Amino acid sequence: MDELIDKLKGEIIEQLNLEDLKKEDIDNDGPLFGEGLGLDSIDALELIVLLEKNYGIKVANPADGKKIFQSVRTMAQYIQDNKK
Amino acid sequence: MAAPNYITAYAKIRSGKVILNGETGYSANADEPAADFVKAAYKHYELNYPKFYKMDQLCRLAFVCSELLLRANKVTANYATEDIAIIVANNAASLEIDTEHQSTIADADNYFPSPAVFVYTLPNILIGEIAIRNSIKGENTFFIFDTFDPRFMNSYIHSMLNTGRAKCCIAGWVDFYENKYDAFLYTVEQTNNGLGIAHTEEQLNNLYK
Numbered sequence: 628m629d630e631l632i633d634k635l636k637g638e639i640i641e642q643l644n645l646e647d648l649k650k651e652d653i654d655n656d657g658p659l660f661g662e663g664l665g666l667d668s669i670d671a672l673e674l675i676v677l678l679e680k681n682y683g684i685k686v687a688n689p690a691d692g693k694k695i696f697q698s699v700r701t702m703a704q705y706i707q708d709n710k711k
Numbered sequence: 712m713a714a715p716n717y718i719t720a721y722a723k724i725r726s727g728k729v730i731l732n733g734e735t736g737y738s739a740n741a742d743e744p745a746a747d748f749v750k751a752a753y754k755h756y757e758l759n760y761p762k763f764y765k766m767d768q769l770c771r772l773a774f775v776c777s778e779l780l781l782r783a784n785k786v787t788a789n790y791a792t793e794d795i796a797i798i799v800a801n802n803a804a805s806l807e808i809d810t811e812h813q814s815t816i817a818d819a820d821n822y823f824p825s826p827a828v829f830v831y832t833l834p835n836i837l838i839g840e841i842a843i844r845n846s847i848k849g850e851n852t853f854f855i856f857d858t859f860d861p862r863f864m865n866s867y868i869h870s871m872l873n874t875g876r877a878k879c880c881i882a883g884w885v886d887f888y889e890n891k892y893d894a895f896l897y898t899v900e901q902t903n904n905g906l907g908i909a910h911t912e913e914q915l916n917n918l919y920k
Contacts, residue, residue, distance in 0.1 A: 644763040644827070665761070672826035680823045 631703045639699070642677045643670050655700045663698075671696060678702075684709045716872050719905030720784035721883075721918055722776050722895035724752065726916055731779055733907060745892040755838045758845065767808040767831035768892075770840045773799070773885040775893040779910060784898050784905050786879045792848045796877035797838045799896075800854035803888035804834040811878040837885060849877050859895065861915035868899050869910065884919070895919050 636650040643666065655670060657663045660671070674696055678684045684706060695705045723730040724747045725740035729752050737755045739748050749771050753763055758778050763771060781787060786795060808831045815824045830836070835853035843849065850871065856863070864882060883896035897918065899910050908914050 644764045646759060669765075669826050669830055676823055676825060 628700075628703060628707065631706060632699055635690055635703050635706070638677060638681060639674070642673050653699060656698045659696050659702075662696060674702070678706070682706050682710050714873055714901060716869060716899050716901055716910040717719075717903045717906070718805040718910050718914060718918065719786075719871045719898045719900050719903065720780055720904070721895065723874040723919075724749070724772060724776050724778040724784065724796050724867040725892060729756075729775075729779065731783055735781070745887065745890045746771075751890065762840075766840060767805070767811075767828070767829060769770045769801075769803075769805060769807060769834065769838075769885065770831060770837045771772065772887050772892055773837035773896075774844070776883075776885065776896045777881065778882070780896045780898065781845060786881070786898050786900070788902075790902065792846050794814045794849055794878040795845075795847045796849040796871055796880045796882075797841055797847060797851040798864070798871070798880055798882045799835075799838055800860065800864070800884055801886040802855065802857060803832060803833050803886055805836070806870050807888050808832055822837075831902055837873055841881065847881075859919050861912045861919065865910065865915055867920075872901055874897065 630682070632655055633650060633687060636653050639645065639653070640650065645664070655663065660666050661692055671692060675686050686695065695701060715915060718730055722851060727743055727748055728738045729736040737752050739751060739909050750766065756779060757903055758775065760774070771831070783881060797870050803807070812824065812832050814829050816822055816830065832895070834855070835851070838851045841847065868880050868882055871880060878901060880899045881896060882899060883894070885894045885896070886892065908918070
């Protein structure tokens with residue numbers, strides 16, 4: 628799981644153009660939206676694309692996004708549970 | 712007789728140089744890739760706006776140029792935000808990012824359009840970025856021309872100011888395509904709050920050169 632979390636942080640930084648952030652700046656359990664990384668609605672769409680492009684996972688129900696994208700750890704868990 | 716208007720500040724970014732009110736500021740080798748140069752200028756002037764990294768190259772160029780212009784002439788402190796207009800033109804529209812977007816949808820088997828790229832596929836988004844950054848709510852328009860057109864810009868901005876549609880205007884030219892970049896933004900006001908250059912076609916031509 629730790630390896631996947633580390634990889635995911637790199638992918639998030641690249642996909643969302645968070646050039647001023649390093650992997651160690653992202654808390655595994657910190658919120659991605661709001662007070663955490665301060666991501667916005669376009670970033671949410673980018674994260675959905677990231678899951679599909681890099682892991683072949685489609686988020687079928689947008690309502691699930693709130694739970695999946697809570698933190699890097701919840702994203703990694705979702706990937707682990709749903710990767711084909 | 713129509714009231715005279717004044718160019719009160721201007722900023723240019725081109726050929727590896729940042730020029731503010733005629734003075735060269737940050738500079739680099741003219742051969743430095745455009746994207747690297749604009750990013751280096753952003754860091755040099757410590758503009759510190761996290762959203763910068765999410766912008767496309769056209770908006771980054773406009774953002775840096777406008778930040779420096781508005782540091783030199785704080786029009787947002789002197790006018791109601793509804794009274795400041797933004798009028799910008801360019802040649803390539805948003806072709807740089809359009810091409811990038813096209814590359815993500817060209818292959819049906821590898822079809823992953825990026826929402827963050829797609830939102831920049833209109834050139835007037837650069838006006839939006841400047842407006843959001845400075846809470847400017849006045850009229851705005853984006854034009855596409857072959858080259859910077861001082862005659863049109865002069866006439867259009869005079870008309871805006873002299874008919875009361877704006878009291879101050881941030882105007883100019885911001886173009887970015889295939890590693891070529893050219894930004895020239897200036898403020899026009901009805902009273903001389905800065906350089907005091909008469910807002911005429913000839914002066915615009917001289918300053919743009």
